Amino acid sequence: MTVRGYDIIGDVHGCATQLEALLVALGYQKADGTDEYRHPERQAIFVGDLIDRGDEQLKVLHxxxxxxxxxxxxxxxGNHEFNALAYDTEWPPGSSTFLRPHTEKNTDQHRAFLDQVTGDDRRRYLKWFTTIPMWLDLGGLRVVHACWHEDSMRIVEQQCGSSTPFADVSHLVAASDENNPLFTAVETLLKGPEIRLVKHDQPPYRDKDGHPRENARMQWWNGEARTLRDIAEMGGNFTTEAGEPYPPLPELEIAGTLSHLYTGTVPVFYGHYWRQGTPKHRQDWTDYTACVDFSAVKGGALTAYRWSGEKHIRPDHYRSSSAM
Ligand SMILES: [Mn+2]
Structure with a gap:
């Protein structure tokens, strides 16, 4: 088959019904007697986070x-596949401690997977996760779960020798150690960069769940952003510690101090960011970046971007399993 284009599909999180509807809407058909959907001239690309939260995780994996x-x-x-591997890996062997500690919080977050994907299935799919690359650079387009950051990619390649490092458990161990450079590199690629507000003399805030936070998500996709106000993503319902609306951040020029802002001219597709509603300019897409995570498992639409060789993002190329 000659691949004439790619359909980049957002975070599925166990939503098999929406996934099948989206694949059908995109013109994929099941091969006879299998669950393998295929398209005569296109390939799908999943941005990761197939698992956790949703009800049909085994079917999605299949x-x-x-x-x-x-x-x-x-x-x-995705970070959820990475976390699943670290949660499953007892280290050192026989110690009853795990690379991702089995705390109540971590276990709750992973509960639906642990309940739904059991026994041989769990072993088989975890083994498969170790073969998944952390990013794809296909020439005319790039795909990563949370952030395209070349410095972090170089660290992964130099330390592990490939973009697919986790078949070797020593790399999983290094990536779970906060003092190892691989930890920060993997966090950046799979969870996205954050900016430390207190470092810029800004107060901490409370997020929508009331959790105190000192870091804000960085809008790495907006290569034109220059100031702290443009770069830090602050939700509308964040408050100060005292419960007042969080004041606007200052227009302090900081772009030059960051390596994370994407200034490339090859389209990058990513997921992870729980976008809401329909794709919006700057927030969700720019000329060279497009988020495809529109919160399918939280009532949003499972979303794809249909790429056919264009050099700039075209918002009319977004597709979803329901009307947008
Ligand atoms: Mn994610």
Whole structure:
């Protein structure tokens, strides 16, 4: 098959019904007697986070792995696949401690997966996760779960020798150690960069759940952003510690101090950011970046971007399983 284009599909989080509806809407059809959806001239690319939260995780894994095995799809790793590996890895062996500690919070976050994906299935899919690359650079387009950051990619390549490091458990160990440079590199690629507000003399805030926070998400996708106000993503319902609305951040020029802002001219597709509603300029897409995570498991639409060689993002190329 000659691949004439790619359909980049957002975070599925166990929503198999929406996934099948989206694949059908995109013109993919099941190969006879299998769950492998295929398209005569296109390939799907999953941005990671197939698992956690949703009700149909085993079915999602079955569909997506069938597609990847058959060459109908590709995938990059999400933070939830990475966390699943670290949660499962007892280290040192026999110690009853795990690379991702089995705290109540971590276990609750992973509960639906642990309940739904059991026994041999769990072993098989975790093993598959170790073969998933952290990013894809396909020439005319780039795909990563949370942030395209070349400095972090170089660290992964130099330290691990590839973009697919986790078949070797020592790399999983290094990436779980906060003092190892691999930890920050993997966090940046899979969870996105954050900016420390207190470092810029700004007060901490409370997020929508009332949790105190000193870091804000960085809008790395906005290459034109220059000031702290443009770069730090502050939600509308964040408050100060005292419960007052959080004041606007200052127009303090900081772009020159950051390596994270994407200034490339090759389109980058990513997920992770729980966008709401329909895709909006700057917030969700720019000329060279497009988020495809529109919160499918929280009532949003599972979303894809249909890329056919264009050099700039075209918002009319977004597709979803329901009307947008
Ligand atoms: Mn994610």
């Amino acid at each position: 569909i997506v792995k069938s597609m990847v095995d058959a060459g109908s799809a590709r995938i990059v790793m």
